[in-house]
Amino acid sequence: MLGLIQDRPLLISSLIEYAGTYHGDVEIVSRTVEGPIHRTNYRNVNSRAKKLAQALGKLGVELGDRIGTLAWNGYRHVEIYFGVSGMGAVCHTINPRLFPEQIAYIANHAEDKYIFVDLTFVPLIEALAKELPNVKGFVVMTDEAHMPESSLDNLICYETLVEAEDGDYEWPVFDENTASSLCYTSGTTGNPKGVLYSNRSTVLHSFCVCTNDGLGVCNRDSILPVVPMFHANAWGIPYAAAMSGAKMVMPGAAMDGASIYELMEAEGVTLSAGVPTVWLMLLGHVKENNLKFSSMNRTVIGGSAAPRSMIETFVNDYGVNVVHAWGMTEMSPLGTTGNLLKKHDDLPEDEKIDIRLKQGRAVFGVDLKIADDDGNELPRDGVAFGRLMVRGPWITSGYFRGEGGDVIDDEMWFDTGDVATLDPDGYMQITDRSKDVIKSGGEWISSIDVENEAIGCPGVVEAAVIAVPHPKWDERPLVIAVKEEDHPVTREEVIAHLESTLAKWQLPDDVVFVDELPHTATGKLLKTKLREEYKDYKLPTA
């Protein structure tokens, strides 16, 4: 017997309609690419998103069409999020930090009909336009006064396009499983692959972000997402902020510590979210200038593991709670959050930090398990580590246009490519990415563990640890490190440093120094490139 409850579809348009109606005067503050700080509110964003939907309809955009964006975090990008998905089209955020040829590949693979660009990226599309034959026009996210001189004849001015409409528009109602947005993973191997979200998955994910043990987003918050809107939908924050009527503070292109800090203080920011590299810059600025955070009470750190010293500084020195979170583009992206439990209240501070260092517990909606290479589930004892598998209503069931083939098994488990432990309380800890693990004589060595210890050696600024083929042990670890400027640190000193914390069989067989390490477009170490470069490296032990 079915329940007798209305089967109203979960649509992204309902988020902005709600915010416009019930939190109409709550602000969205943006540092614009043009320069000044801009202020709008949910009432205006809802109205302008509707105007944009009207305008796109006149341009011939239909249900399911893909609309690209190359843009920073700002109010026009928020209007595009809601206007495009709200009308039933697909908002395809493109990471502008990718190589131009990857951007062209992605826009063509997605078959973007129009691409919206911030002023910053006009030169980029001028260079790429001839490789994008299917794109009908490029909408420059500015007003007439700032429209650039350009060699392209199909540039459209955003303000002119939007303000030509009257906003007399009702959001259409359609199937909640209709695709809403598309985001390609940065593709450390092969071509980038598209993750296609739906209206339903996005709304359900937003409920989760708003729960207290999710990210706890509510209308008392002023949120500054440093994580870009082109990186897994800024971790779902724009949608969750609309759902709860939270103020949003958008940093635009200015991502340095000083600019972010200034906005945080000026706009009473209570919550922010970003990757560890960003917080390193922010904390550096705050420390150097002897500042403190007057309103921020919590920050979400994810994308890479948050280092212990960073968590300690936020919590102990600045009284800012750290929510260590894990997820991935394929998961919308939220999977786990590292909140402490009631029973941890009386633990000594450094034991609390030990718990926060783990990536956290599954949020409601995400099933987690760890499995061995044959798919057998491993115990949740905090020691056994294996492939981390996930399933749930905001996790991908396959990449756009079938790339990568079947990615879920018969029971819908998706292999995250991460290797992790799960403890009896459900806290998950990433030990490595499965392709980065070093398989030495039947044992697994976590490249991340060795890297973290190597970075602790005085004189080492950054380190990558990769597997190098070995005749006896299959693979052995090699440390590739960047020295502090003019520091005389040696190979022997790095190994001696590691001997104090690592078991003998985990010690690297060699250490080499380089000027610079390669990174992906999302700022992570590009180990595929290193493995390629060092595949014939002769270890002294070989």
Ligand code: ADP
């Ligand atoms: P990409 O795959 O393009 O780097 P994603 O943002 O989807 O982009 O990356 C997801 C991956 O990032 C995860 O599979 C995991 O390896 C890593 N990751 C995310 N959050 C954390 C975290 N808190 N600690 C360690 N690794 C993390």
